[in-house]
Every structure is written in C-alpha cells, then in structure tokens.
Amino acid sequence: MTSEVVAEIEAQARELRASGCVPPGLEDELEACFEDVAEASLSGAGMPSVGETGSATPVTGVAGPLSLAGLRRQATTLARRRLGSSFHRLERRSALGAARAGESVWTQAHVTLDRVERLAAGSALASRVLSAVRPRELAASVAATTYPALEGPLLTWVLERLSAAKSQEVPGRPGLVLHAECGDGRFVKMLAARGLDARGADPRSSVRAAGTGKIVAAGTLEYLAATQSETFDGILLTGVVDRLRPGAARALAQLAARALAPGGVVVLVSARPEVTVAMDPVAADLAPGRPLHPVTWCHLLAHFGLSELAVFEPDPSTSDASEPDVFAVSARRPFPASLM
Amino acid sequence: MRARPIRIDQIIPSIVERDAVSHHALEAQKVLHSMGFVSEIYARNMGPGLHGRVHLLEDLPRERPERQWVCYQASIGSPAADVFASHPGLKLLDYHNISPAELVERWLPHLGGEIRLGRKQLAELAPIVEIGFADSEFNRLELEEAGYRDTTVAPLMVDTTNFSCPPDQRVVDRLAVARARGGHDWLFVGQMLPHKAHQDVIKALVCARRMFDPEARLHLIGRESCPAYADALHRYVSALGLTGAVEFAGSVSSGELSAYYASSEVFVCCSDHEGFCAPLLEAMHHRLPVVAYGVTAVPETVLDAGIVLASKSPVLVATAVQRVLTDAPLREALVRAGLERAQAFSAESARRGFARAIEQVLQAT
Numbered sequence: 001m002t003s004e005v006v007a008e009i010e011a012q013a014r015e016l017r018a019s020g021c022v023p024p025g026l027e028d029e030l031e032a033c034f035e036d037v038a039e040a041s042l043s044g045a046g047m048p049s050v051g052e053t054g055s056a057t058p059v060t061g062v063a064g065p066l067s068l069a070g071l072r073r074q075a076t077t078l079a080r081r082r083l084g085s086s087f088h089r090l091e092r093r094s095a096l097g098a099a100r101a102g103e104s105v106w107t108q109a110h111v112t113l114d115r116v117e118r119l120a121a122g123s124a125l126a127s128r129v130l131s132a133v134r135p136r137e138l139a140a141s142v143a144a145t146t147y148p149a150l151e152g153p154l155l156t157w158v159l160e161r162l163s164a165a166k167s168q169e170v171p172g173r174p175g176l177v178l179h180a181e182c183g184d185g186r187f188v189k190m191l192a193a194r195g196l197d198a199r200g201a202d203p204r205s206s207v208r209a210a211g212t213g214k215i216v217a218a219g220t221l222e223y224l225a226a227t228q229s230e231t232f233d234g235i236l237l238t239g240v241v242d243r244l245r246p247g248a249a250r251a252l253a254q255l256a257a258r259a260l261a262p263g264g265v266v267v268l269v270s271a272r273p274e275v276t277v278a279m280d281p282v283a284a285d286l287a288p289g290r291p292l293h294p295v296t297w298c299h300l301l302a303h304f305g306l307s308e309l310a311v312f313e314p315d316p317s318t319s320d321a322s323e324p325d326v327f328a329v330s331a332r333r334p335f336p337a338s339l340m
Numbered sequence: 341m342r343a344r345p346i347r348i349d350q351i352i353p354s355i356v357e358r359d360a361v362s363h364h365a366l367e368a369q370k371v372l373h374s375m376g377f378v379s380e381i382y383a384r385n386m387g388p389g390l391h392g393r394v395h396l397l398e399d400l401p402r403e404r405p406e407r408q409w410v411c412y413q414a415s416i417g418s419p420a421a422d423v424f425a426s427h428p429g430l431k432l433l434d435y436h437n438i439s440p441a442e443l444v445e446r447w448l449p450h451l452g453g454e455i456r457l458g459r460k461q462l463a464e465l466a467p468i469v470e471i472g473f474a475d476s477e478f479n480r481l482e483l484e485e486a487g488y489r490d491t492t493v494a495p496l497m498v499d500t501t502n503f504s505c506p507p508d509q510r511v512v513d514r515l516a517v518a519r520a521r522g523g524h525d526w527l528f529v530g531q532m533l534p535h536k537a538h539q540d541v542i543k544a545l546v547c548a549r550r551m552f553d554p555e556a557r558l559h560l561i562g563r564e565s566c567p568a569y570a571d572a573l574h575r576y577v578s579a580l581g582l583t584g585a586v587e588f589a590g591s592v593s594s595g596e597l598s599a600y601y602a603s604s605e606v607f608v609c610c611s612d613h614e615g616f617c618a619p620l621l622e623a624m625h626h627r628l629p630v631v632a633y634g635v636t637a638v639p640e641t642v643l644d645a646g647i648v649l650a651s652k653s654p655v656l657v658a659t660a661v662q663r664v665l666t667d668a669p670l671r672e673a674l675v676r677a678g679l680e681r682a683q684a685f686s687a688e689s690a691r692r693g694f695a696r697a698i699e700q701v702l703q704a705t
Contacts (some may be wrong), residue, residue, distance in 0.1 A: 002644045005663070005670060009647065013659040021551055022655050029652060030543040041572035042447070098426050176391060199391070214396065223341055225591070226357060228389040 165234030353418030356387030417457025437615025523555025624678030
C-alpha cells in the first residue's frame with residue numbers, strides 16, 4: 001500500500017514544481033544557505049568563546065592569518081589589559097608563565113588551539129602552521145592547563161574537605177568522588193591515594209591523553225547533567241568555575257547539589273573575580289565569563305539546599321600563601337530529616 | 341555441541357546512560373544472567389550512573405577459553421578492540437554499525453579517525469570472531485562484506501522506558517498553546533550529529549510552510565553532541581527566519597520525550613545513515629506516523645509502517661508530510677501498522693532473539 005502512496009506523493013511533488021508552487025531555485029538556495037552557515041560555524045567566525053570578554057579584539061579571532069605566535073601576542077595583550085598590575089605577578093609563576101597569560105586567558109588560548117586544530121583538518125595552510133609548532137606548543141599546553149594551580153594550604157584544605165567524603169550507601173565503601181575538569185588527573189590520583197574511589201572528567205582530549213586513570217571525556221555541565229541524582233559523595237569543581245556565563249553558574253550549583261548523595265561534599269576552586277577583571281563592580285557583575293565572588297557561590301549553593309558552607313581564602317600577606325588570587329568554597333548536602 | 345562456558349562477558353568501548361548501544365549491552369547482560377551465565381560488562385570509558393554496574397576494561401578476567409567467552413559491542417574504533425582481540429576466550433561480536441567517516445569528519449575530524457579505525461578493526465577481527473551478531477539485516481550484510489564467516493541478526497534491545505512513561509503535562513500544555521494558534525507539529529529525535537542531517541528536515545519545513553502550512557513547527561530533540569554542527573543549525577534557523585518555528589529542545593527527560601511524541605503529528609527523519617534508528621520505533625509506539633528518507637537500515641526498520649522516500653528533496657519530504665497530515669485513512673493505516681511494527685521489537689521479543697543467537701553459538705559443533 002505504501003509504495004503506491006509514495007508513487008502518488010512523488011507525482012504530486014513533480015506537479016508542484018511544474019506548477020510554480022515551489023519558487024524556482026528554492027531548494028538550491030536552501031542548500032547554499034546551509035553551506036554558508038556551515039562554513040561560518042566551522043571557521044568559528046562570530047562564535048562566542050568560553051570566557052570571552054566582549055573585547056574588540058577577542059583572543060579567539062582566528063579569521064586572520066593562522067599564526068600561533070600572533071595568537072599568543074593577542075593573549076598577552078588581552079591579559080595585560082584585563083589583569084593590570086597583577087599580570088606581571090601572574091606571569092612570573094612558572095605554570096602560568098608558560099602560557100604568558102593568566103590562567104583564564106590561557107584557557108581561551110587553549111580553546112582557540114582546539115579550534116585551530118579543527119580548522120587544520122580542512123586547510124593545508126593551517127596544517128603547515130600547526131605542524132611547525134605543534135610538538136612544542138601542545139606539550140606546553142598540556143603542562144600548563146592542569147587545573148587548578150592548587151598548592152600549599154589551599155590544597156591541604158581542599159583535600160581535607162574531600163577526604164571526609166564517605167559512602168553513605170554502603171558503610172565502609174570508599175566515597176565516590178568526582179573531579180570535574182580534572183586535566184591530566186593528578187588530583188584524581190591524590191584523592192585515590194587517600195582511599196577514595198576517585199573519578200575524573202575533562203572535555204579536552206589533548207589534556208586527557210596526558211593523564212592516566214579513570215578519566216571520562218565530558219564537560220562539567222554535560223557530565224553533571226547526565227549524572228543520576230545522589231551519585232557522588234564528593235565533587236571537586238575547578239577550571240570551569242572561572243569562566244561561566246551568566247545562568248551557567250546557577251545551573252552548575254544546581255547540578256552539583258543534585259548529584260551529591262546526602263552527606264556529600266562539593267568543593268569548588270576559583271580565581272578571584274577582582275584579579276581577572278579590572279573594571280568597576282557593576283560592569284564586572286554584568287560581564288560574561290568571569291569568576292564569581294565566594295559570597296555569590298555560597299549564596300548559590302545554599303539556594304540549592306546545601307549547608308555547612310565554608311570559604312578558604314589564602315591570606316596574601318603571609319609567606320605561605322602560594323595562591324593568593326584563588327579561593328575555595330565547600331558545602332555539604334544535609335541528610336534527610338528522617339536520617340538525622 | 342560446544343562446551344558451555346561459565347561466563348560470557350561483554351566488552352564495550354564506552355557506555356553511558358540514554359544510549360542505544362549501551363542499553364543493549366545492559367539488556368544483553370540480563371539475558372545472559374537469565375540463561376545461567378556469569379556475565380559482566382567491561383568498558384574503557386563509562387558515564388555517570390554506571391559505576392558499580394560496569395567494570396573498567398583493565399579488570400577483565402582472562403580465563404580459559406572453555407570457561408569464558410567474550411562479546412564485543414562494536415560501534416566505533418577503540419583500543420578496547422585490541423583487548424578483545426588478545427583475549428583467549430571464544431569471541432562473539434555484536435555489530436551496531438559504524439557511520440561512514442565522510443559524513444562526520446568535516447564537523448568532527450577526530451571522530452573521523454575513530455570511525456576509520458573502527459572499520460579497520462572490524463575487518464581485522466573477522467578471522468578470529470566465531471559469530472557476528474547484527475541488529476539489522478543491513479548491518480549483517482556489512483559484517484559479511486567485512487569477511488565474517490558466520491553471521492546472524494539479533495535484534496537491538498530497545499530502551500522501552502520512554503514507551504510507558506507518562507507525558508510531562510507542562511510540555512503537553514505548552515505545545516497545546518502553540519498548536520491552538522494553528523499549524524502542525526513535526527518531530528525528529530536523535531543526537532545532533534551531522535549524519536542525522538537535521539538541516540534536511542529544516543529545509544522540508546521551509547517548503548511545507550511555503551506550500552501548505554505557514555504555521556508548521558519542528559521540534560528537534562537530542563543532545564547537541566557536535567558543537568559546530570549544532571551552532572550551524574542554530575544559525576541556519578536564524579538565517580531562514582524560523583526562530584520560533586524550530587525548537588531545539590536538547591536532551592530531555594523521559595516524561596518530556598513522551599510529551600513531544602504525544603503532542604506531535606508526524607515524525608520526520610532525513611538521516612543519511614542509521615544502523616537501526618530506535619526513535620522510529622518510539623514514534624510508532626506513540627502512534628506517530630513516520631516519514632523517512634529510505635537509506636541504510638531505515639527501510640528495514642520501518643518496513644511498510646511509514647512513508648519511506650527514495651529521495652529527501654525538501655519539496656518531496658514536505659509533500660509526503662502534508663499527505664500524512666491530511667489523508668485521514670492513510671494516517672490511520674500508518675498508525676496501525678506502526679503499532680504492530682513496534683510490537684515486533686518489544687523488549688521481550690528482542691530478548692528472546694538475543695538468547696536464540698547465543699543458543700545458536702552453543703549448538704554449533
């Protein structure tokens with residue numbers, strides 16, 4: 001029966017074309033239009049980038065000559081403008097110095113490199129540029145993008161918080177802890193060494209490839225959105241929290257709260273907003289892709305039902321403050337009333 | 341007859357929730373348990389929610405061949421295939437098709453490499469695999485072409501969770517408000533990947549709005565798995581002035597999906613490549629008539645329970661959709677045939693099919 005109907009439909013379509021009901025060339029125009037937008041999307045033209053500041057010369061502008069050196073110059077210029085006097089201090093640090101920019105700016109450069117790599121697949125010129133710089137630059141990128149720059153007392157504080165994560169379902173079972181945007185997984189290993197069942201997730205294949213262990217290929221929001229509720233006893237959020245767009249921070253807090261088992265702990269580590277955005281407070285609050293203040297994170301986490309909020313802010317005046325521009329926030333999901 | 345092994349374990353490159361092949365592997369495990377085998381799943385990558393149910397590949401035991409068989413779920417190139425190849429146990433391969441690289445690598449260059457690897461591995465595994473299972477005749481023929489000497493069709497065990505989930509009333513109400521203003525609702529469900537060719541459904545919608553139904557709407561359900569492709573689709577809709585007429589709903593809950601199926605009037609599929617296409621069956625189960633481009637396994641999945649077209653020219657697809665929407669007897673016949681077709685792939689029927697395939701291997705001399 002359907003074959004007869006299909007024949008009738010084909011005949012009707014031919015009649016429609018012949019009768020002029022279909023504007024001549026419409027189908028070709030539709031195809032051409034898609035090819036145009038496809039090219040634009042593949043080249044990244046006009047695409048907002050992660051952490052884009054709205055600058056007139058965004059770091060991710062790869063429409064010009066494909067020169068990695070030029071890209072680094074742009075990153076450096078942008079970093080100077082955004083970070084002001086903090087830039088030189090940041091630049092001196094070995095990890096960030098490798099990228100010659102602040103961490104969040106380097107993240108943009110890294111994202112740009114990924115995009116250039118995609119372009120290279122279809123461009124002989126881009127392939128030549130990349131093949132000339134790939135070994136040195138990508139090795140540096142892997143080394144420099146291991147999130148976060150966690151050291152000293154901050155690291156101790158974070159590990160103590162997460163080490164307390166215990167399985168609430170099975171007494172005696174190691175707590176299941178996720179490090180979202182885990183880079184090469186070194187903190188996954190640290191957590192595992194503390195007896196936790198630690199997992200990692202990171203969307204960047206070049207970084208992930210450098211690591212070993214239980215690392216899943218996934219972005220943080222994507223991974224948490226796909227996670228069943230009450231899955232993890234601990235969640236460590238790094239990297240992604242520095243460059244969330246408005247609305248995404250709320251989503252991240254909600255997803256993290258949902259993914260925590262009762263009694264579970266979430267710890268997030270972020271750059272301070274005033275370090276990376278040199279603008280007045282109102283403008284800073286309206287800018288997309290900037291870190292949030294610890295108070296804002298506390299508010300968001302509490303809004304989604306978490307309690308026992310704590311903030312760790314290294315004291316820049318003390319000599320052991322290795323990361324004065326980074327803070328951490330932790331919160332716990334309370335047990336249901338019936339279990340307390 | 342072969343000696344019955346104690347365990348039949350499965351190896352899968354990646355396993356995540358809400359994925360057809362992953363669900364199939366989890367269902368296959370249940371079938372193997374019901375047949376009295378010890379059976380675990382070993383994955384190289386696993387998504388959230390599966391820890392504890394699935395083991396990491398490095399933990400795969402290596403017992404004597406007469407005690408342990410291994411079954412590889414093949415759908416992409418992966419180092420997991422090397423682990424499978426080097427395992428001493430008798431080898432089964434369950435093939436779910438590998439999309440051609442040329443359809444995706446423009447958008448996902450890295451995936452193109454994995455796909456080519458997958459095809460290469462498929463051929464390399466042929467001499468050492470005892471039997472190849474395929475979830476469609478189309479896939480079985482590909483196994484034969486790849487050199488597999490013994491093959492059989494074992495149906496995909498489709499996730500029927502969505503079949504019985506009550507529709508989310510908020511979505512139903514929202515779509516009803518839009519429909520009250522006129523126009524029909526089209527639906528396509530599938531990950532936003534280039535070989536699913538969402539743009540061709542959008543082109544057909546443009547033609548339908550020009551020729552028949554100026555208020556027609558399209559709902560696209562599925563995870564945006566390829567950022568550049570998703571970005572192009574968003575731009576395309578904007579460039580065509582269809583913002584408001586095309587909804588990108590993303591990944592939705594089972595209740596929301598049920599609501600889209602319940603509230604839409606036609607399911608339109610213009611995919612360039614499908615190894616099976618479970619959403620076609622979901623649509624049929626939800627009494628939604630299907631209009632589909634008849635390539636790869638799509639004609640076999642649909643049979644005569646939908647309108648299967650030899651071309652996906654936008655005018656032809658739009659004309660087919662209009663016919664289905666306006667020809668009440670045809671629509672009723674398609675809905676009836678669709679329900680019967682969906683029943684043929686019921687969970688119980690598919691489980692029996694997989695168990696029969698395993699028995700076939702056991703009976704072989």
